[in-house]
Amino acid sequence: MSTETTTLTVELGERSYPIVIGGGLLDSAAEHLRAVGVPDKSPLMIVTDDNVAPLYLEKLESELTNGGYRVVSAVVPAGEATKSLTVYNDLITQAIEAGLDRSSAILALGGGVVGDLAGYVAGTYMRGIRFIQVPTTILAHDSSVGGKVAVNHPLAKNMIGVFHQPELVLYDVDTLSTLPPREVRAGLSEMVKHGLIWDRAFAGWCWDNAPRLLALDPEALIYGLEKGCAIKAQIVSRDERENDLRAILNLGHTLGHAIEAVAGYGRFLHGEAIAVGMAAAALLGEERGGETGLYGETMLMLRALELPVTLPEDMDTEALMSAMQRDKKFREGKMVYIVPTEIGRVEIANDVEADAIRDIIERLKEKEESS
Amino acid sequence: MSTETTTLTVELGERSYPIVIGGGLLDSAAEHLRAVGVPDKSPLMIVTDDNVAPLYLEKLESELTNGGYRVVSAVVPAGEATKSLTVYNDLITQAIEAGLDRSSAILALGGGVVGDLAGYVAGTYMRGIRFIQVPTTILAHDSSVGGKVAVNHPLAKNMIGVFHQPELVLYDVDTLSTLPPREVRAGLSEMVKHGLIWDRAFAGWCWDNAPRLLALDPEALIYGLEKGCAIKAQIVSRDERENDLRAILNLGHTLGHAIEAVAGYGRFLHGEAIAVGMAAAALLGEERGGETGLYGETMLMLRALELPVTLPEDMDTEALMSAMQRDKKFREGKMVYIVPTEIGRVEIANDVEADAIRDIIERLKEKEESS
Numbered sequence: 001m002s003t004e005t006t007t008l009t010v011e012l013g014e015r016s017y018p019i020v021i022g023g024g025l026l027d028s029a030a031e032h033l034r035a036v037g038v039p040d041k042s043p044l045m046i047v048t049d050d051n052v053a054p055l056y057l058e059k060l061e062s063e064l065t066n067g068g069y070r071v072v073s074a075v076v077p078a079g080e081a082t083k084s085l086t087v088y089n090d091l092i093t094q095a096i097e098a099g100l101d102r103s104s105a106i107l108a109l110g111g112g113v114v115g116d117l118a119g120y121v122a123g124t125y126m127r128g129i130r131f132i133q134v135p136t137t138i139l140a141h142d143s144s145v146g147g148k149v150a151v152n153h154p155l156a157k158n159m160i161g162v163f164h165q166p167e168l169v170l171y172d173v174d175t176l177s178t179l180p181p182r183e184v185r186a187g188l189s190e191m192v193k194h195g196l197i198w199d200r201a202f203a204g205w206c207w208d209n210a211p212r213l214l215a216l217d218p219e220a221l222i223y224g225l226e227k228g229c230a231i232k233a234q235i236v237s238r239d240e241r242e243n244d245l246r247a248i249l250n251l252g253h254t255l256g257h258a259i260e261a262v263a264g265y266g267r268f269l270h271g272e273a274i275a276v277g278m279a280a281a282a283l284l285g286e287e288r289g290g291e292t293g294l295y296g297e298t299m300l301m302l303r304a305l306e307l308p309v310t311l312p313e314d315m316d317t318e319a320l321m322s323a324m325q326r327d328k329k330f331r332e333g334k335m336v337y338i339v340p341t342e343i344g345r346v347e348i349a350n351d352v353e354a355d356a357i358r359d360i361i362e363r364l365k366e367k368e369e370s371s
Numbered sequence: 372m373s374t375e376t377t378t379l380t381v382e383l384g385e386r387s388y389p390i391v392i393g394g395g396l397l398d399s400a401a402e403h404l405r406a407v408g409v410p411d412k413s414p415l416m417i418v419t420d421d422n423v424a425p426l427y428l429e430k431l432e433s434e435l436t437n438g439g440y441r442v443v444s445a446v447v448p449a450g451e452a453t454k455s456l457t458v459y460n461d462l463i464t465q466a467i468e469a470g471l472d473r474s475s476a477i478l479a480l481g482g483g484v485v486g487d488l489a490g491y492v493a494g495t496y497m498r499g500i501r502f503i504q505v506p507t508t509i510l511a512h513d514s515s516v517g518g519k520v521a522v523n524h525p526l527a528k529n530m531i532g533v534f535h536q537p538e539l540v541l542y543d544v545d546t547l548s549t550l551p552p553r554e555v556r557a558g559l560s561e562m563v564k565h566g567l568i569w570d571r572a573f574a575g576w577c578w579d580n581a582p583r584l585l586a587l588d589p590e591a592l593i594y595g596l597e598k599g600c601a602i603k604a605q606i607v608s609r610d611e612r613e614n615d616l617r618a619i620l621n622l623g624h625t626l627g628h629a630i631e632a633v634a635g636y637g638r639f640l641h642g643e644a645i646a647v648g649m650a651a652a653a654l655l656g657e658e659r660g661g662e663t664g665l666y667g668e669t670m671l672m673l674r675a676l677e678l679p680v681t682l683p684e685d686m687d688t689e690a691l692m693s694a695m696q697r698d699k700k701f702r703e704g705k706m707v708y709i710v711p712t713e714i715g716r717v718e719i720a721n722d723v724e725a726d727a728i729r730d731i732i733e734r735l736k737e738k739e740e741s742s
Contacts, residue, residue, distance in 0.1 A: 089456055089524075096526045096697060124495070127519065127532045128612075148498065153460075155467045161498045162533055241499075326467060 030067020138187025186271025401438020509558025557642025
């Protein structure tokens with residue numbers, strides 16, 4: 001793939017950090033760590049999963065060791081179920097046993113699950129140590145920006161977490177070449193989301209370039225990832241702790257999280273669940289007086305990226321409703337829902353009735369028959 | 372007791388918060404919550420332990436309910452062993468089931484253990500919600516200022532935590548009247564510590580007023596708590612995240628935590644363990660060229676407050692050394708130790724040899740025979 005490298009900065013005052021995107025970056029990881037001030041006297045811990053470990057762990061370990069760092073690695077089972085307090089506790093134990101101290105860094109080598117989990121370890125070990133994201137999926141372009149880290153509770157996703165910004169995101173696009181096609185599609189779901197909430201032209205670009213993105217064309221990937229990260233970085237810079245604006249990043253997530261929880265973590269990939277959630281939000285937006293064609297265009301875009309836009313008929317509507325009521329988007333008893341008004345623009349609605357959501361869910365099920 | 376009320380502010384920019392100290396404050400809790408902007412539309416959760424619950428829980432619950440708040444309560448077993456990930460997880464489950472949302476507050480009614488545990492729940496539930504400290508011990512005057520919250524890992528104390536500032540500390544000194552004498556003494560240990568690290572006159576005042584403090588004289592208590600909180604607030608304001616200065620608050624804690632861990636959490640009260648740690652630090656300080664009489668005076672002060680200053684003979688020196696090596700005071704492989712240079716002044720030493728510590732530990736054991 002390409003060896004072109006681009007760097008953008010997430011502006012967060014003293015917590016600002018660079019996102020480096022390009023090919024071959026795993027081969028220069030030590031240099032990038034030094035550039036952001038990670039000392040070599042304290043051990044580092046790489047957290048990765050058993051899918052990624054056979055592909056890239058040894059490479060990253062040797063690069064860092066050759067660069068003068070002491071490295072220990074922890075391999076966790078792949079999949080959302082690994083974002084649990086149990087696995088978290090195992091990692092804390094390993095970090096203590098390996099002698100990680102306040103100057104140590106934890107590196108997340110993998111996708112969103114590994115990033116959330118390792119980031120939560122870094123955010124809470126000794127009340128917070130350095131954290132480096134080394135994403136190996138497209139989806140992680142989203143989770144690696146913004147400092148939201150968490151594990152799941154059996155009753156609700158991402159319920160246990162903190163804000164903990166990384167010191168560096170090192171995005172080696174060469175690692176994307178080994179992604180299963182289903183993971184590629186699910187990752188593009190968050191990419192197009194950034195267009196749908198903020199930038200009509202970028203949403204259009206994703207649609208036009210869907211075939212190149214699905215084929216992992218390096219030039220298209222680097223552009224799409226950079227643009228997606230840049231949009232998210234802009235939003236996060238203005239509202240780091242989600243007091244208001246940042247909530248728009250949750251487009252599709254209220255229903256999406258409920259789908260994941262009701263189906264059982266892992267059955268729907270996160271990106272697939274939020275694609276359905278974005279379809280639902282577009283339908284709701286059109287009904288609430290949004291731009292004509294909002295739903296239709298959103299569906300076409302998502303379908304161009306080969307993403308699901310309907311619900312399985314057997315999915316229990318009331319179970320989805322209950323799961324949404326436990327989600328973090330409820331505040332002072334009211335439901336907060338991100339609703340598109342046109343492609344590239346959304347509103348934060350806090351007046352959505354439960355029955356309107358029920359109705360949308362039922363209609364997304366009907367749609368399946370005709371699709 | 373007295374109904375005099377005094378308020379001081381911990382200055383932390385947008386995270387500043389008031390500490391209200393006085394008698395009868397549980398009876399006006401709702402008013403104080405409103406004053407700091409806690410909304411009544413979202414449920415509150417009171418976390419307390421089974422020692423404190425029979426004494427003050429009903430009182431606080433009715434006061435808040437009468438004041439228009441919806442309240443759920445969680446009672447945990449008293450004692451350091453309750454600061455575990457297991458109890459933490461139970462509290463998160465209860466918070467979800469009670470419908471706590473992002474606008475909810477968690478109140479810690481109790482001592483340092485309840486404060487640390489409830490604060491860690493508040494700091495990580497939905498990535499952080501409001502937190503209110505309602506201390507019922509003298510020791511908690513220390514832990515309620517500064518935002519350090521944590522649970523223990525079986526291998527090391529306070530290993531899992533975050534910085535999460537409360538919105539309010541409501542310190543009703545009437546609740547101190549039911550403290551067992553041993554808890555009173557242990558609490559005064561952190562109070563005199565604030566004198567020993569920062570304010571010679573206050574250290575002298577604690578010594579002179581030891582009998583009044585041990586007898587829970589309200590006027591002496593309010594002055595001592597206010598002064599202790601104010602010293603800690605000054606230090607925390609200058610260095611919220613313990614990059615440098617804040618470390619001086621750890622006087623006596625490196626050895627103290629090791630004593631607690633080796634003896635088994637709960638055998639030594641925290642204040643007792645750090646009293647021994649402060650005696651050790653004074654001995655080390657005098658040997659390193661500190662003021663003449665430093666060790667002798669420190670011992671007399673601690674003894675005036677009826678605190679232990681020696682180690683049980685059967686305590687394993689190497690076990691203490693290992694526990695210290697796992698403690699968070701290690702950084703880049705070097706031991707960081709807070710060492711007094713005179714009464715009211717300490718240095719942050721990073722050149723203390725392990726053998727010097729071993730020697731001090733052995734001598735503190737010998738002392739016991741002659742005490």
